[in-house]
Amino acid sequence: MDLNFTPEEQAFREEVRAFLQSDLPDDIRAKMKGGKRLVKDDYFRWHQALSKRGWLATNWPKEYGGPGWTPVQKHIFDEECYSAGGPRILPFGVNMVAPVIMKFGSQEQKDYYLPRILNLTDWWCQGYSEPGAGSDLASLRCSAVREGDHYIVNGQKTWTTLGQYADHIFCLVRTDPDAAKPQQGISFLLIDMKTPGITVRPIILLDGEHEVNEVWFDDVKVPAENIVGEENKGWTYAKYLLTHERTGIANVGASKAAMLHLKAIARDQMKNGRPLIEDPLFRNRLAKVEIDLMALEMTNLRVLAEVQSGGAPGLESSILKIRGTEIRQELTDLARRALGPYALPFQSEALDGGFNGEPVGPDYAAPKAQQYFNMRKLSIYGGSNEIQKNIIAKAGLGL
Amino acid sequence: MDFSLSEEQRMLKDTVERLVRETYDFEKRQKIADSEEGFSREVWGQLAELGLLGVPFPEDFGGLGGGGIDLMIVGEAMGQGLVVEPYLATVVLGGGLVELLGSDAQKEEILGAVVGGEKLLAFAHGEPDGRYETAHVRATAEKVGGGWKLTGRKSVVLNGGEADTLIVSARVSGAHDDEDGIGLFLVGKDAANLKLHSTPAIDGTRVAEIALDGVEIAEDAVLGTPGACFHAIEEVLARAVILLSGEAVGAMNMAVDTTVEYLKTRKQFGKALSQFQVLQHRAVEMRIALEEARSLAILAAARLSEPRDVRELAVSAAKSGIGRHARFVGEQAIQLHGGIGMTWEVPVAHYTKRLVMLDHLFGDTDHHQERFAALSDAAA
Structure with a gap:
């Protein structure tokens, strides 16, 4: 070793x-x-x-x-x-739809879409979740009905990250409402966001930011050749995509950067006339999360080594998702707490690049509480942490 | 031992809860928090009309003569509605200091106006590097001519931008962290050489940064005896913690109820989320946290009139324990709501923001846990 x-x-x-x-x-x-x-x-x-x-x-x-x-x-x-x-x-084009097109798409789709993703002509967003289909994604209802050489799409997608920037959306749509199992009537469709009948509505998150959207489809005509692979096989492709979404799910790089930043804050903040990093309670909290992060990194490297020698991650990706998100959340939690009273003021305009007003508190303070609240999403999206535990229990432990 | 409320306390509870329930729905709260002033003069007038702005003050000054339990009751109702009006700043902190330290003339004038809803106060005490230390005061008060000159910076002052009069702490003697040597001074919002920068807080309330660059005030603007104000400050902060403990309990209660209701209605995998045992247990843990928080709030409220060491032990126990429980309930309320809990449009997200940010007022979980340890050790 x-x-x-x-x-x-x-x-x-x-x-x-x-x-x-x-x-x-x-x-x-x-x-x-x-x-x-x-x-x-x-x-x-x-x-x-x-x-x-x-x-x-x-x-x-x-x-x-x-x-x-x-x-x-x-x-x-x-x-x-x-x-x-x-x-x-941003994963939506390069790490989500592209692997699906490579594996299951037609030659025409590969020739057309892949270079445009690579040279940034096209920005993609993801049309998976619906208001009634979150953790239970297979219950999705957005429908696509074949009429001649088109599909007519009706329904709603939600939590569409950066959909306001996107040129295309890849969607899971229901093409066979009568299939024996909900997973069996789903297809994978590529849709141009400029098609008439598509409406993008912002969803403002609890931190006041516009990051996600609702996307509505009202009789949207999509050329039949925009289907990926075969009709009603979309669930297989969706699962394949999810395995790609898992690549880097532990987010070790982001957490390591956050750890360093947190330590810098703890050195700068004072408690009873001493740097906060010397405070026994806070110091121990820092140590604990740093140890957890080291363990996460090693677990991640072990999984990567396994993949490098030809293996495929199983329950490990769920472990990495759970621990990766918990650790990231804890880091943002500690950054917020490190600020003391200065976590409270919320100057939204101070987060704009050109801001030259008067900052409140230390220059690193402005985004901290906001980031903490925003990061609550980590344990919810991409299969909630509760769902991940179900996966480990079932597939990993055979329970 | 008797945990029941007195007749007067029951009436107070009915009055304040009805006001919040009937006139302060979520939509209105959001509108108020988003408004120019960040609170509603109309609601403030209603609070005055119902006598609620006089809860902690003696009857001689138009108050209700309420104690810790009464403050907790008011706080709980405000937590249920996420009320953003400057009750804590004006009534509990500002009014409390005037009540404890003011001359008869000051009490007559200021408390009368506070109770009547005509005057807003703020307590400008925290400083940029003071974190949560009550005795930390670097701002100075210097005797000049027939009055005083104040110099220094005050940070994250609750409703500092809305107040008509600021009560500023400044040092007349001693080192920056001595309990002795702290004075309190009344400063009008329009005073010369006073710079005030007001910003929203992330939980919907308002805070301000204040710079005092040689602010001159007359002798009659001194509150109490300069140099001997620490104990009154500590007592007023105890009241503030009790109000906030009530507020946390009220907000936690709403978060738990909303979450349980959501689990019953939201269906995934063909059944209600409430059918999943892991989610049932989580909801149970939230409910347990709520009960523990309520117990700590009652304890602190009931100990307010006890001697200092008994009172402060309960205050630190409440602030530390409730900080922990409130954050747990807030985080889990969002988690169990899933994506929808992350959005601006649902109340639960705003309950969580308040529940988490309460920990940043008057000492967080860690601060009060350490303080509790020291007080407990000293008592043993």
């Missing part, structure tokens, strides 16, 4: 660092470090830098323009990006 990275992997880390140093725009780095709001153009420029370097589609095979990295390389890349202040790579 050797827990060290190989010399090649070390060299790769240096290469990533050099890239981040030169190609991650400074203003975006500053926004990320300051917990500021990102706008579409920020994501665009960051994705463009990655795309130019050939590092946007880290999960894609080389034949489609991926870098051909090992899982460990992807892990290193992730960690370095977060540490440098790189925004997350």
Whole structure:
């Protein structure tokens, strides 16, 4: 057993660092470090830098323009990006719909959509959840009825992250309402967001931010060739996509960056005339979460090593989702608590890039309470943590 | 031992709960919190009319002569409606300090106006690096001519931007963290050399940053004996913790009820969420946390009139324990609601924000746990 990275992997880390140093725009780095709001153009420029370097589609095979990295390389890349202040790579196109198109799509779909994802022509969003179909996704009702060479789509999707920016949406739709099992009547449809009959309505989250949307379909005509794979086989493709959503689900890179930031705050904040980091209670809370994070990282690396040698993660991805989200939530919780009274003031405008007003409290304070509340979503989305435990109980422990 | 409310307390409870229930629905609350001033003058007038702005004050000054239990009762109703009016700042903190330290003339004038709803107060005490320490005061008060000159910074002052008069703590002697040497001074909102920056707080309330750059005040603006105000401050903060404990209990109660109701109506996998045992148990844990919080709130409220060491032990027990329980209930209320619990439009998200942020007022769970340990050790 050797827990060290190989010399090649070390060299790769240096290469990533050099890239981040030169190609991650400074203003975006500053926004990320300051917990500021990102706008579409920020994501665009960051994705463009990655795309130019050939590092946007880290999960894609080389034949489609991926870098051909090992899982460990992807892990290193992730960690370095977060540490440098790189925004997350939006997964909807590159890591969600693309793998499904590669595996199940027609040649025409591959030729048309994949290059447009890679060169940022198309932005995608995800049409999975519905108001009545959350954890129980298979109960979805958004319908697609075949009429000639089109499908007519009616229904509603929800929690559509950054749908306000998207050019296309990939949707799970019900094509056979009479199927014996709910999973059997579902198809996977690619829809242009500009099609008449589509309405995007913002959902404002508890922190006041517009991050997710409702998407309504009212007699939306979708060309029949936009179906991926076969009609009524969509559930299989959806499950395949979910396994890809799980790649990097532990979010170790983001949590490690958050841990460092939290320690910096605890060094700066004072309690009884001493830095908060020297306070026995807080110090122990920090230590506990850091230990948990080390365990998470090792678990993640063990899973990656397994994948690298050809294995497929099973219950481990559920473990990584549960612990990864709990640890991330705890880090934001501690950051909020570290601020003391300064967690209360909420200057929304201070989170805009161009803000030059008078900040309240230390410069890192403004987004902390908001981030804590926003991160409550982690244990709910992508299969709630309760659902993950059901999966482990059933599939992992045979209960 | 008797846990029942007196006749007067039952009437108080009915009055304040009816006001909140009948005139303060969620939609109205959101509108008020979002308004220019961040609270409603109309609601404030109703509170005055019903005598609720005089709950803690002696009857001589138009008050109801209420104690800890009465404050808890008011707090609980406010928690149920997530009331954002500046009751804590004006009545409990500001009014409390005037009641405990004011001259007869000050009490007559200020308390009368507070009870009548004509005057808003704020207690400008916290400072940028003071965190939760009650004795931490770096701002200074210097004797000049026939009055005083105040210099320093005050931070996260509840409703500082809305107050007509600020009660500013400033040091007349001693080191920055000495209990002795703290004075209190009445400063009008329009005083020269006073800079005030008001912002919303994330839970729908308002706070302000205040800079005093040589604010001059007359001798009659001194509250109590300069240098000997610490114990009154501590007592008023005890009252504040009791009000907030009631508020937490009221908000937790709403969060638990709403969540249980949601579990019964929301269906997934062909059955109500309430059929899943793991969710049943979680709801039960929330309910247990609520009962523990209620017990700690009652304990602190009942101990308000006891000697300082007994009172403060209960205050720290309540603030620490309730901080923990409130956060648990708030977080789980969102979790059990799923995505919808994350949205601005549902009340439960706002209950959670208040429940979590209560921990950032007057000492958090950790602060009061340590303080409890010290008080408990000293008592043994």
